[in-house]
Amino acid sequence: MREREDHGERIHRRIWELLPWYVNGSLAERERQQVETHLAGCAGCQAEERACRRTAVAVSGAGEMSPSPHPAQFRRLLDRIEQEELPRRGRLAALLQATPRPLRGALLAQAAMILLLVGALAWGAGRPAPAPAAPSPSAPGVTYRTLSDPVARPARVLRLRLMFSPRATEREVREILLGIRCEIVAGPSPLGVYTVEVPATGDPVGIVLARLRTESQVVFAEPAAGDGATSPGRPPEGLSGR
Amino acid sequence: MPSNDELTLLRRVATKDRRAFEALYHLYYRRLFGYLLKLTRRADLVEEVLNDVMLAIWKGAASFDGRSRPSTWIFGIAYHKALKAIARRPQEPQGTAEESAEPVDTEEPERLAVRRELASVLGRAIGALSPEQRAVVELTYYYGLAYQEIAEIVGCPVNTVKTRMFHARRRLKELLPELGVSGYAG
Numbered sequence: 001m002r003e004r005e006d007h008g009e010r011i012h013r014r015i016w017e018l019l020p021w022y023v024n025g026s027l028a029e030r031e032r033q034q035v036e037t038h039l040a041g042c043a044g045c046q047a048e049e050r051a052c053r054r055t056a057v058a059v060s061g062a063g064e065m066s067p068s069p070h071p072a073q074f075r076r077l078l079d080r081i082e083q084e085e086l087p088r089r090g091r092l093a094a095l096l097q098a099t100p101r102p103l104r105g106a107l108l109a110q111a112a113m114i115l116l117l118v119g120a121l122a123w124g125a126g127r128p129a130p131a132p133a134a135p136s137p138s139a140p141g142v143t144y145r146t147l148s149d150p151v152a153r154p155a156r157v158l159r160l161r162l163m164f165s166p167r168a169t170e171r172e173v174r175e176i177l178l179g180i181r182c183e184i185v186a187g188p189s190p191l192g193v194y195t196v197e198v199p200a201t202g203d204p205v206g207i208v209l210a211r212l213r214t215e216s217q218v219v220f221a222e223p224a225a226g227d228g229a230t231s232p233g234r235p236p237e238g239l240s241g242r
Numbered sequence: 243m244p245s246n247d248e249l250t251l252l253r254r255v256a257t258k259d260r261r262a263f264e265a266l267y268h269l270y271y272r273r274l275f276g277y278l279l280k281l282t283r284r285a286d287l288v289e290e291v292l293n294d295v296m297l298a299i300w301k302g303a304a305s306f307d308g309r310s311r312p313s314t315w316i317f318g319i320a321y322h323k324a325l326k327a328i329a330r331r332p333q334e335p336q337g338t339a340e341e342s343a344e345p346v347d348t349e350e351p352e353r354l355a356v357r358r359e360l361a362s363v364l365g366r367a368i369g370a371l372s373p374e375q376r377a378v379v380e381l382t383y384y385y386g387l388a389y390q391e392i393a394e395i396v397g398c399p400v401n402t403v404k405t406r407m408f409h410a411r412r413r414l415k416e417l418l419p420e421l422g423v424s425g426y427a428g
Contacts, residue, residue, distance in 0.1 A: 017404045017407070017408060018389075018404075020382045020383070020407055020411075021382065021388060021389050023383075024382055024383060024386045024387075025386065026386060026387060026388035026389075026391075027388070051415075052411075055364075055379075055383060055411075055414065056382075056383040058364045059364065059368070059379065059380065059383035059384050060383060060384055067272075067275065068271070068272065069267065069268060069271040069272075073289065073293075074264060074267055074268075076293070077267070077293050077296055077297070078260070080293060080297060081297060081300055084297070
């Protein structure tokens with residue numbers, strides 16, 4: 001008699017433990033049937049099942065307070081990954097690893113071509129310029145340069161002009177600006193245009209612009225007029241491989 | 243997304259495919275954000291822990307053996323990273339997660355007020371549970387997971403999951419009447 005009571009108590013306790021998972025519908029078929037058989041004759045477990053259902057409704061109705069990811073957050077994560085991986089392998093190796101295999105050869109060839117061009121320009125700059133055939137008497141001391149003259153631009157910053165959506169919050173604007181590591185140097189203008197400077201040593205301007213243009217809160221992103229980083233109307237550099 | 247597709251993504255992440263990693267990040271961001279917020283009750287920790295989780299996935303995707311679902315493996319990482327973060331920075335939050343991350347809502351004001359009140363009361367009650375008990379309650383009622391899967395996520399035997407739920411139910415029964423709600427405990 002006592003043994004039967006103990007056995008009944010053990011079953012009751014086991015079913016009572018399973019009720020949350022009976023309520024959420026995740027029990028295996030055999031366990032579900034055991035729970036239903038016991039529930040039919042146990043008022044205590046019936047009350048507990050109702051309580052579990054109320055809790056389940058309350059918990060699931062509490063709502064998922066999850067925002068969508070902001071592109072700047074993913075970029076920060078990638079930055080962190082790069083920081084962690086750099087000591088183990090060089091930046092070039094990391095770049096190559098991240099590049100799809102078919103593009104790696106093209107990237108290496110492009111890098112070799114750039115090195116060749118830089119070498120040729122440096123060699124040309126070191127040679128004495130040929131004397132002009134007839135110096136202009138009208139403008140003594142003035143040096144004229146044509147657009148094709150190989151004038152090295154000093155390493156400096158790139159200026160961009162940005163406009164944000166009127167719905168962009170101050171935090172979103174800050175996140176976007178931090179994401180490209182720029183500084184505001186002018187603006188906002190009456191039309192809401194900011195002029196920002198991005199270090200020329202960072203990502204190619206084309207990449208920076210491409211990033212900005214994927215931001216839903218950025219409605220306009222172009223190099224500032226006269227900066228010469230990319231010409232308006234032309235596809236920005238650095239996008240060919242993307 | 244079916245778990246086979248998630249498995250494919252994970253396999254690609256294991257080969258350091260950043261596009262796959264970005265896809266996985268977007269696929270899991272909201273689920274992980276909600277889970278971590280519910281588990282830690284610390285809006286200030288969520289972003290940092292979420293990045294810890296994604297970093298662990300990036301580094302460890304090759305070690306995923308495919309014996310469990312990808313989501314089970316990922317939520318298991320999230321659980322352990324969250325507990326570590328709570329232990330590392332144990333200070334009390336300024337407000338509950340519900341108060342600090344109020345969602346924008348367009349419901350009628352009265353219904354909205356009732357819903358928020360319930361969510362707030364329950365949120366405070368669940369917030370009073372230990373993180374281990376809270377994880378079991380949320381994974382059961384919010385995510386609808388089986389106890390075996392929860393055991394895998396939190397890395398403990400199934401009996402421990404049942405025991406944690408047992409204590410959580412008792413604690414909620416004690417707490418909810420105190421918070422002015424009757425008949426909600428389970």
